[in-house]
Amino acid sequence: MRLFRILSLLLVVLAPSAFADSPYQVEMILVRQNAEPVINSRAAPENWDAGAVRLGDKMSPPRLNNIVDKLRADNSYTVLAHKAWEQNLGEQPVKIAITDGEEQFGQFPIEGTLNLQLGRFTDIDAQFWINQFDSKGSVIASEHLNQTDVRTKNNQLNYLDGGHLALLIKITSLTAKPPSAPPPDIQD
Numbered sequence: 001m002r003l004f005r006i007l008s009l010l011l012v013v014l015a016p017s018a019f020a021d022s023p024y025q026v027e028m029i030l031v032r033q034n035a036e037p038v039i040n041s042r043a044a045p046e047n048w049d050a051g052a053v054r055l056g057d058k059m060s061p062p063r064l065n066n067i068v069d070k071l072r073a074d075n076s077y078t079v080l081a082h083k084a085w086e087q088n089l090g091e092q093p094v095k096i097a098i099t100d101g102e103e104q105f106g107q108f109p110i111e112g113t114l115n116l117q118l119g120r121f122t123d124i125d126a127q128f129w130i131n132q133f134d135s136k137g138s139v140i141a142s143e144h145l146n147q148t149d150v151r152t153k154n155n156q157l158n159y160l161d162g163g164h165l166a167l168l169i170k171i172t173s174l175t176a177k178p179p180s181a182p183p184p185d186i187q188d
Contacts, residue, residue, distance in 0.1 A: 021090035022175050024118075024154075027064050028098075029168040030081040030110065030128060030145070031071060036164035041144035044111055044129040052097035052113045058085040064170060067157070080130060080165075081110050086174065089118040098128075104137035112145070114169075122171050124150045126160060 032038075062068075062084040071077045081100045088094075094116050101109030112128030130143040145165035152158040152169065155176075160167040 021088035021092075022118075022173060023086055024089045025060060025063070025084060025086050025170075025172045025174055026096075026114070026116070027062055027084040027170045027172075028081070028114070029064060029068060029071070029079060030112075031166050031168065032078040032080055032130070032143075033164050033166055034076055034078060038143060038164050040141050041129075043131060043139040043142040044107065044144075046106060048111060048127070048129065049097035049113060052095040054097050055083070055085055055099075058087060060084050060086045063172075064157070064168070067168065089116055089122070089171070091118065093117040093123075104133055107131055107133075107139055109133070116171070118154075121151045122154055124152055124160070124169065126150070126162075126167055126169075128165065128167070130165070 062082060064082070064084075068079055068082050071079050081098070083098060083100075085096075087096070096114045096116070097111075098114065099108040099111045109131055110128065111131070112126065115125035117123045124147065126145060126147040128145040131139045132141040134140045143165060145160075145162040145167060147160045147162055147167065150158075150160055152160075152171065154171050154173060157168055157170045160169065
C-alpha cells in the first residue's frame with residue numbers, strides 16, 4: 001500500500017512535464033470550392049486579430065506542395081493561401097494571426113486566425129476572411145470561413161469544410177519518433 005502511495009505521488013509530480021509545450025509544424029491550405037455558390041459576408045471586424053500572435057518570420061518549408069499542385073490542377077478548387085510554420089503547442093490555447101497580400105487600411109486580402117490547443121487531439125477554431133478591395137482600398141466584398149470547436153488528429157491531413165471555403169490543415173510533431181519497422185516474420 002505504501003508503494004502505491006509513493007508511485008501515485010511520483011505520477012502527480014512528473015505528469016505535468018508530460019504535457020509541456022512541444023514543437024510542431026502547422027501547415028494549412030485555404031481553398032475556395034468553385035462548385036459551391038459564394039456567400040458574401042460582413043468584412044472582418046477591425047480587431048479581427050485581437051490577442052493573436054502574428055506569424056511573421058516563423059515560416060518553414062511546406063511539405064504539402066503535392067496536394068496544392070493537385071488542387072490547382074482541378075478546376076473545382078482555387079488555392080487562396082498555403083502557409084507552413086513551426087510553433088510550440090500545449091494544453092494552453094495559442095492564437096495565431098495569418099495574413100496574405102498587401103495591407104490596406106488595416107485589412108488584408110486574406111486575413112484570419114487559428115486558435116490551436118493540444119491534447120490527445122488538437123482542437124481548432126478557424127476564422128478567415130477573403131476580402132476584395134475597391135480602387136481606394138476599401139473592402140467592397142468579403143467571404144468568411146468560421147469553424148469552431150473542431151477536433152483534429154495530429155500527423156494527418158484534416159479537412160475543415162466551411163461551405164464554399166475550406167481549410168486543409170496538418171499538425172505534425174517535430175519531436176515524436178517515427179514508427180519503427182515491424183519485426184521480420186520468423187519462418188520455421
